[in-house]
Amino acid sequence: MKYKGLFLFLSGAGIALVLGWVVFPLALYRTEPQPLSFSHKAHTGQPASMSCDSCHEFAEDGRFLGIPVVDQCAVCHAEPVGKTAGEKRLVEEFVKPKREIPWKVYSRQPDNAWFSHTTHVKKGALKCEECHGDHGQSESLRPYQVNRISGYSRDIWGPNISGIPSQPRLDMKMDRCLGCHAEKNMSQGCISCHK
Amino acid sequence: MEQKNKARYGMVVDLDRCTGCGNCMMACAVENNLAPAEKKANDRTGITWMRVYAMNNGKAFPAAETVFVPMACQQCDKETPCIAVCPQNAVDRDPGSGIVGQVPQRCLGCRYCMTACPYHARYFNWSDPSWPAGMEKALNPDVAPRMRGVAEKCNFCHGRWHAARARAAAQGRSEPDPADYIPACVESCPSRAILFGNLDDAGSEVAKACQEGNCFRFLARLDTESKVYYRSAKPWVREMAEGNRMPSGKDGNLS
Numbered sequence: 140m141k142y143k144g145l146f147l148f149l150s151g152a153g154i155a156l157v158l159g160w161v162v163f164p165l166a167l168y169r170t171e172p173q174p175l176s177f178s179h180k181a182h183t184g185q186p187a188s189m190s191c192d193s194c195h196e197f198a199e200d201g202r203f204l205g206i207p208v209v210d211q212c213a214v215c216h217a218e219p220v221g222k223t224a225g226e227k228r229l230v231e232e233f234v235k236p237k238r239e240i241p242w243k244v245y246s247r248q249p250d251n252a253w254f255s256h257t258t259h260v261k262k263g264a265l266k267c268e269e270c271h272g273d274h275g276q277s278e279s280l281r282p283y284q285v286n287r288i289s290g291y292s293r294d295i296w297g298p299n300i301s302g303i304p305s306q307p308r309l310d311m312k313m314d315r316c317l318g319c320h321a322e323k324n325m326s327q328g329c330i331s332c333h334k
Numbered sequence: 335m336e337q338k339n340k341a342r343y344g345m346v347v348d349l350d351r352c353t354g355c356g357n358c359m360m361a362c363a364v365e366n367n368l369a370p371a372e373k374k375a376n377d378r379t380g381i382t383w384m385r386v387y388a389m390n391n392g393k394a395f396p397a398a399e400t401v402f403v404p405m406a407c408q409q410c411d412k413e414t415p416c417i418a419v420c421p422q423n424a425v426d427r428d429p430g431s432g433i434v435g436q437v438p439q440r441c442l443g444c445r446y447c448m449t450a451c452p453y454h455a456r457y458f459n460w461s462d463p464s465w466p467a468g469m470e471k472a473l474n475p476d477v478a479p480r481m482r483g484v485a486e487k488c489n490f491c492h493g494r495w496h497a498a499r500a501r502a503a504a505q506g507r508s509e510p511d512p513a514d515y516i517p518a519c520v521e522s523c524p525s526r527a528i529l530f531g532n533l534d535d536a537g538s539e540v541a542k543a544c545q546e547g548n549c550f551r552f553l554a555r556l557d558t559e560s561k562v563y564y565r566s567a568k569p570w571v572r573e574m575a576e577g578n579r580m581p582s583g584k585d586g587n588l589s
Contacts, residue, residue, distance in 0.1 A: 201504020251439055251478035253496050258503040328428030330435030330492050334478050 164300045168284040168293055174241050175233070176225040180278045191267055191275055203256030206242050209233050243283040245294040246271065246311060253334040272307040341509070342411070342432035343490055344533040344561035345520070346543040347404055349571060351527035352386075354402030359384050361522035362406070365491055367479045369463030381457040383407070383488040384519050391570045401571050404519065404528070406488035407455040408552065408560035409434050415558065416447035416456065416487075424485075432533075432561060433490050441484040448485060452553050453560075456487045490530075491517035512538065533561060553577045 284293035297310025362384040424440035476493030498510035531538035544563040
């Protein structure tokens with residue numbers, strides 16, 4: 140056969156590419172369900188048009204309070220306002236028994252990284268979108284994926300397995316923190332971000 | 335652009351005030367998530383970022399004198415030995431605070447830094463830290479626990495430094511309020527033997543204290559410009575700190 144070598148090469152390369160681009164990410168990441176379906180759009184879009192800081196508050200001493208606690212949902216969802224199954228679950232499983240919703244945090248950084256929203260949002264005047272993309276306008280929660288080896292959320296590395304950042308950027312590796320800080324001429328000392 | 339956050343934190347330990355009670359060691363261990371020592375741990379394998387040594391003048395009874403020396407990382411400013419030898423860049427001197435920081439995740443466990451450290455202030459995790467069941471809940475979330483196979487040391491409670499800086503940012507300042515950033519050992523000392531603050535701020539207590547006559551550094555001749563100063567009115571203590579005469583005796587001596 141004239142093209143045997145070429146055929147073998149192409150099929151070998153094909154198998155390697157499938158392994159690398161399809162099988163490897165599947166093997167590396169485990170998908171875990173979010174505890175509840177949640178639509179930012181239902182709240183931040185029309186007609187509710189809530190602002191981000193009505194849920195994601197800063198405490199009086201300046202600390203960022205992160206994902207709202209279930210008491211904050213109860214203000215409006217003491218009883219179902221709409222007819223969706225998600226809301227029904229919210230009321231019955233979390234609001235009424237006063238149980239916190241165990242959200243999986245996409246952007247959760249490893250234990251040894253130290254990050255302050257106060258510094259970035261209040262003092263640095265950065266927009267949420269700069270780091271979190273359009274999560275605040277999303278209609279549903281995308282799958283939460285966790286790296287089987289490190290236990291980190293996939294959002295640290297980013298959705299693209301090759302490591303090339305997507306647009307808008309969803310990755311938040313150390314080099315992205317450093318990159319932005321370098322543009323702003325800030326200190327690059329390790330302990331400014333490591334704890 | 336000018337670099338923000340210019341500070342050079344340092345300490346002055348008054349050896350004439352130290353009673354050797356060990357409170358600083360406890361406070362340090364709690365603050366910095368040091369796991370309880372293993373049963374088989376000894377002087378060399380245990381982890382004590384802050385350690386109180388006893389030092390005596392080697393004389394017999396009526397003339398015998400002992401001082402206690404709280405010894406943590408001396409935060410060398412110049413040609414910092416551990417930084418110089420680290421093949422991994424796991425140790426660096428933070429330009430904004432002068433703190434010599436250690437990134438355990440970067441450490442490969444060669445322990446070169448421990449050999450290089452003139453003060454024996456570095457420790458190694460010979461095994462994974464473990465806490466008695468339930469005690470993990472009492473861990474300090476501002477300090478990441480370390481893992482087996484890495485070196486660690488005092489970093490001037492940089493968890494508290496982070497928290498103080500975030501508080502400053504909330505108030506729109508770039509410098510933390512000195513009252514907000516006090517390491518655990520300083521805070522816990524019942525005889526107030528340790529002063530802490532910004533050495534570059536001429537008005538601070540430490541900056542004044544380290545200029546006083548009986549203030550000295552341990553092994554000053556190595557010229558590492560450590561940022562932990564000591565003071566004592568006893569000449570033999572100052573002489574011993576030079577390291578020319580080794581303290582004698584086995585029990586608890588600096589040797």
